[in-house]
Amino acid sequence: MASRHIFVSVGATANEEQEAFVRAVEDRLRSEGLVPQTVGRNTFSSDAPLKKIVELLDGCQGAVVIALERSFFQSGVEKRGGPHEAQLVDVKLPTPWNHIEAAMAYSRRLPLMVLVETGLKSEGLLERGYDWFVQWVRPVSSALTTNEFNGVLADWKSKVEAYHATAVGGGDHSLARSPADLTVRELIDGLRPAQLWSMLAGLAALAAGAFVLGAKLVGAG
Numbered sequence: 001m002a003s004r005h006i007f008v009s010v011g012a013t014a015n016e017e018q019e020a021f022v023r024a025v026e027d028r029l030r031s032e033g034l035v036p037q038t039v040g041r042n043t044f045s046s047d048a049p050l051k052k053i054v055e056l057l058d059g060c061q062g063a064v065v066i067a068l069e070r071s072f073f074q075s076g077v078e079k080r081g082g083p084h085e086a087q088l089v090d091v092k093l094p095t096p097w098n099h100i101e102a103a104m105a106y107s108r109r110l111p112l113m114v115l116v117e118t119g120l121k122s123e124g125l126l127e128r129g130y131d132w133f134v135q136w137v138r139p140v141s142s143a144l145t146t147n148e149f150n151g152v153l154a155d156w157k158s159k160v161e162a163y164h165a166t167a168v169g170g171g172d173h174s175l176a177r178s179p180a181d182l183t184v185r186e187l188i189d190g191l192r193p194a195q196l197w198s199m200l201a202g203l204a205a206l207a208a209g210a211f212v213l214g215a216k217l218v219g220a221g
Helices: 016-031 049-058 096-107 147-168 184-188 193-220
Strands: 004-009 034-037 062-067 071-078 086-093 112-117 134-137
Touching: 004 016, 004 049, 004 096, 004 147, 016 034, 016 062, 049 096, 062 096, 062 147, 096 112, 112 147, 134 147
Parallel strands: 004 034, 004 062, 062 112, 112 134
Antiparallel strands: 071 086
16 A cells, blocks of 8 residues: 655654654654655755645645644733633643644645643644544653554544545545635634634734743843
């Protein structure tokens, strides 16, 4: 059986533990005859990153999202100034590209397998209860040997094969269009409102945290 190309959404790793986990996922995919494809990791281009992401997604039969801690905020406030204001403590957020690339893969109806580091804020496309199963895992290789992971992997791989068979047979992948050909509205139409708002809230929180950190650094200078 020919290898299937799999788009892997993962940010630059921050430490040895994260790097070892990502490599373990890549090795597991390869052992299943699946070829991981990630911009800036095993695929490079002189074009803008988004353009290369589009190109890779168009040539893949499935997608894996590996959401690992990118940003950490000891404290913060959610919905500040409103009746539902809430204090946030020890918030961990992944790279926003996990949300962006997951949305792009979903718009193409690519089978999605989502791995989220335990402790990350559950929101956006990394929440359970939508059209894909989210596995919360510790970023260690042993997490890839559990019965749950093996079962989800087998089911997801069967969907990858079905997607490939449909594509080869000329089946209808009407959503498999390049974002360059879509309006913003069309791109997000595949997302439920709760997913969209959660994703936007996560991006806003990340930007706010970066602003506060920058302000502190300037004040200390």
